[in-house]
Amino acid sequence: MTEKKIVLAAENISFSYKSKDENLQILKNLNLEVKTGEKIAIIGASGTGKSTLLHILAGLDTPEEGKITLCGENFVLSNKKQHNLRAKLRNKYMGFVYQFHHLLAEFSALENVSLPLLIRGVNNNEAQKKAAECLERVGLKDRMQHKPAELSGGERQRAAIARALVGKPACLLADEPTGNLDTENSASVFALMSQLVVEENSALIMVTHDVQLAKKNDRCLRLEQGKLLDAGI
Ligand SMILES: Nc1ncnc2c1ncn2[C@@H]1O[C@H](COP(=O)(O)OP(=O)(O)OP(=O)(O)O)[C@@H](O)[C@H]1O
Ligand SMILES: [Mg+2]
Known part of the structure; x- marks a missing residue:
């Protein structure tokens, strides 16, 4: 059996949204560690900060405050030059499924899914070939040339999942990836993400409101008062 390595480690993370007359503390000395092959679900009431945490x-x-390490590399970087490095690390190691799909409106599903590979320097033919395979796996074989506005809500979400999976990331973060999907599609999307975890020995952190889905993960955590606790489900 391969040794489990730490993919993502967050230590003592604190974060608040600040405005002129408000300091809204969202995360307080939060800790999280995710290893290769591990799937973690994060649940919690609306507004507790799950999306903020994933971001x-x-x-x-x-x-x-705090430190984040992604595949052994420091991931909390502040100045502009370091921001570029952070973007590079994200592109190399991470796939992200947003709560609201964030597909680029001017591009087709195929182009949207190809983009992470093009950014990595993969040539266009190869990127499109891999993107097409991924879109087929999420059931969008016949919608590849559609732009996001020409896809249904669930189809957009599946295209966003294909975009996150196409680069076979070491760490997949997904914010309510099945929120817009029916039970059948939701199960198949979870199966796809789980398959990536097994095949690539990746790690998955997913936010969900669906307790049944949360239970299919190795660990379920609840975000409450700025910290992650065992969800006890
Ligand atoms: N840019 C912002 N500026 C100020 N407050 C914000 C900002 N973004 C989010 N918030 C507030 O921070 C809190 C956490 O938001 P977040 O989106 O992380 O919650 P969530 O747990 O993902 O909720 P949901 O389950 O509804 O998606 C909310 O109360 C929200 O109003
Ligand atoms: Mg959210």
Whole structure:
């Protein structure tokens, strides 16, 4: 059996949204460690900060305090030059499924899914071939040339999942990836993400409101008062 390695480690993470007359503390000294082959579900009431946490883990927001390591590399970086490095690390190691799909409106599903590979320097033919395979796996073989506005809500979400999976990331973060899907599609999307975890020895962190789905993961955590606790489900 291969030794389990730490894919993503977050230590003592604190974060608040600050405005002129408000300091809204969302995360307080939060810790999380995810290993290769591990699937973690995060649940919690609306507004507790699940999306904020995933954005911080993905390096899309910067914590006020704390340290994040992605595949052994420091991932909390502050100055502009380091932001570019963070984007590179994200592209190399991470797949992200947003709560709201974030597909680029001007591009077809095929182009959207090809993009992470093009950014990595893969040539266009190869990128499109892999993107097409991925879209087929999420059941969008006949919708590849559609732009996001020409896809249904669930189809957009599946295209976003294909985009996150196409680069076979070491760490997949998914924010309510099945929120817009019916039970059948939701099960097949979870199966696809699980398959990536097994085949590539990746790690999955998913936020979900669906307790049954959460239970299919190795660990279920609840975000409450800025910290992650065992969800006890
Ligand atoms: N840019 C922002 N500025 C100020 N407050 C924000 C900002 N974004 C989110 N918030 C607040 O931070 C809290 C956490 O938001 P977040 O989106 O992380 O919650 P969530 O747990 O993902 O909720 P849901 O389950 O509804 O998706 C919310 O109360 C929200 O109003
Ligand atoms: Mg959210």
